[in-house]
Amino acid sequence: MYAIEVENARKEYGAVTALDGLSLRVERGETVGLLGTNGAGKTTLFELLVGLRSPDAGSVAVLDRDPTDGVATRRRVGYLPEHAGFPDELTGREVLRFHARMRGVDAERRDHRVARVLETVGLTDAADRRVEGYSNGMARRLGLGTVLVADPAVLLLDEPTAGLDPYGVEAFHDVLGAVASAADVTVVFSSHVLGEVEALCDRAAVVHGGRVVTDGDVDALRRQTEENVTVRATMGSDGDADSAAERLRSRDGVERATEDGAELVVECTPTRAFAVLEAIRESGDVERFTVREPGLESAFRTAVADRGERA
Incomplete structure (x- = not known):
C-alpha cells in the first residue's frame, strides 16, 4: 500500500x-x-x-x-x-x-x-x-x-x-x-x-x-541529464596517462580525454562512466581518482526544457 x-x-x-x-x-x-x-x-x-x-x-x-x-x-x-x-x-x-x-x-x-x-x-x-x-x-x-x-x-x-x-x-x-x-x-x-x-x-x-x-x-535522475561525468585519475608509476587518454578518445560516449603529467581527465556521458573507470583501471595502477556526477540542477533544467519552457 x-x-x-x-x-x-x-x-x-x-x-x-x-x-x-x-x-x-x-x-x-x-x-x-x-x-x-x-x-x-x-x-x-x-x-x-x-x-x-x-x-x-x-x-x-x-x-x-x-x-x-x-x-x-x-x-x-x-x-x-x-x-x-x-x-x-x-x-x-x-x-x-x-x-x-x-x-x-x-x-x-x-x-x-x-x-x-x-x-x-x-x-x-x-x-x-x-x-x-x-x-x-x-x-x-x-x-x-x-x-x-x-x-x-x-x-x-x-x-x-x-x-x-x-x-x-x-x-x-x-x-x-x-x-x-x-x-x-x-x-x-x-x-x-x-x-x-x-x-x-x-x-x-x-x-x-x-x-x-x-x-x-x-x-537515476542525475544520469538522465545531458551533462557529462568528469573522471580525474592520478596514475601510478606503471601507468601511462598519455596512452590511456589516446585509447579513451575513441570510445563511445567519451567527449574528451586529456592528460597532464600523471593526471588523466575524462569527460563522458553518465551511462559510460563505469566503462571509463574500467578502462582506466586496465591502463595501470591508479593512485587516486574522483568522479564528478551531474547534479539535480541539471536534471531539473532538463526536465523543464523537455516541456519546451525555460527554467
Missing part, C-alpha cells in the same frame, strides 16, 4: 490552473523531495494531501483514505506550512503542549511526548523560553516539533528551510535526517535548494505547470 497516491489531480482557482493532471505515488518509509519554481503547484498539492482542499478532478489518497474524510487520517499526517508562526508570549514547551492536545495525544503521556520531541528537535535547553526570543532556525525546528508531537506516519514539509542561514539549514537537516532514519515515517518536502534534496531524499519529483514532469531515484 502506498502512503500517498495522487492520480490525475486537477485544481483550478478561477482562471488559474494550479494542478493540471498531477500524479504522484509515494511508498511507505520513503523520503521524497519536490522540486519546482514558485507557482508550480507544490503548495496546492500539500493542501490536498492534508484535506484543506479537494481536487476538482482526479483522486487523492493518504494512508489509503481520502484526506477529507475526517480527523482520523489527518491525525496521522503532520503538515508544516512554509509560514508557520506561534504566539510570542508562549514558550516552546507550551506550544508543543497545545499541539499535542489538539492532535489528540493522551493527557497522561502528553508531557512525556513533549519532552521527547523537544529533545529530538534540539530545543530542550530553550523549552521554557518564550518563542519571541527564538532564532529563525529554532522557530523552524519548533514547527517541525509541532508536527512530530502526535507521532505521525506521514510528514509534509513545505519549504522547511526557507529563510534560514547555513547553520540553521544544517541543524534542520540533522533533525530531519534523524527522524526519517529512526522511524517508519514517510516524508515529502518541497524545496528550491536542489542540494538538500540530493542530500536527504531517496527520490525527487520535478513539479512544473501543475504536473510531475519527471520522477525517480536521485542518482
Whole structure:
C-alpha cells in the first residue's frame, strides 16, 4: 500500500490552473523531495494531501483514505506550512503542549511526548523560553516539533528551510535526517535548494505547470541529464596517462580525454562512466581518482526544457 497516491489531480482557482493532471505515488518509509519554481503547484498539492482542499478532478489518497474524510487520517499526517508562526508570549514547551492536545495525544503521556520531541528537535535547553526570543532556525525546528508531537506516519514539509542561514539549514537537516532514519515515517518536502534534496531524499519529483514532469531515484535522475561525468585519475608509476587518454578518445560516449603529467581527465556521458573507470583501471595502477556526477540542477533544467519552457 502506498502512503500517498495522487492520480490525475486537477485544481483550478478561477482562471488559474494550479494542478493540471498531477500524479504522484509515494511508498511507505520513503523520503521524497519536490522540486519546482514558485507557482508550480507544490503548495496546492500539500493542501490536498492534508484535506484543506479537494481536487476538482482526479483522486487523492493518504494512508489509503481520502484526506477529507475526517480527523482520523489527518491525525496521522503532520503538515508544516512554509509560514508557520506561534504566539510570542508562549514558550516552546507550551506550544508543543497545545499541539499535542489538539492532535489528540493522551493527557497522561502528553508531557512525556513533549519532552521527547523537544529533545529530538534540539530545543530542550530553550523549552521554557518564550518563542519571541527564538532564532529563525529554532522557530523552524519548533514547527517541525509541532508536527512530530502526535507521532505521525506521514510528514509534509513545505519549504522547511526557507529563510534560514547555513547553520540553521544544517541543524534542520540533522533533525530531519534523524527522524526519517529512526522511524517508519514517510516524508515529502518541497524545496528550491536542489542540494538538500540530493542530500536527504531517496527520490525527487520535478513539479512544473501543475504536473510531475519527471520522477525517480536521485542518482537515476542525475544520469538522465545531458551533462557529462568528469573522471580525474592520478596514475601510478606503471601507468601511462598519455596512452590511456589516446585509447579513451575513441570510445563511445567519451567527449574528451586529456592528460597532464600523471593526471588523466575524462569527460563522458553518465551511462559510460563505469566503462571509463574500467578502462582506466586496465591502463595501470591508479593512485587516486574522483568522479564528478551531474547534479539535480541539471536534471531539473532538463526536465523543464523537455516541456519546451525555460527554467
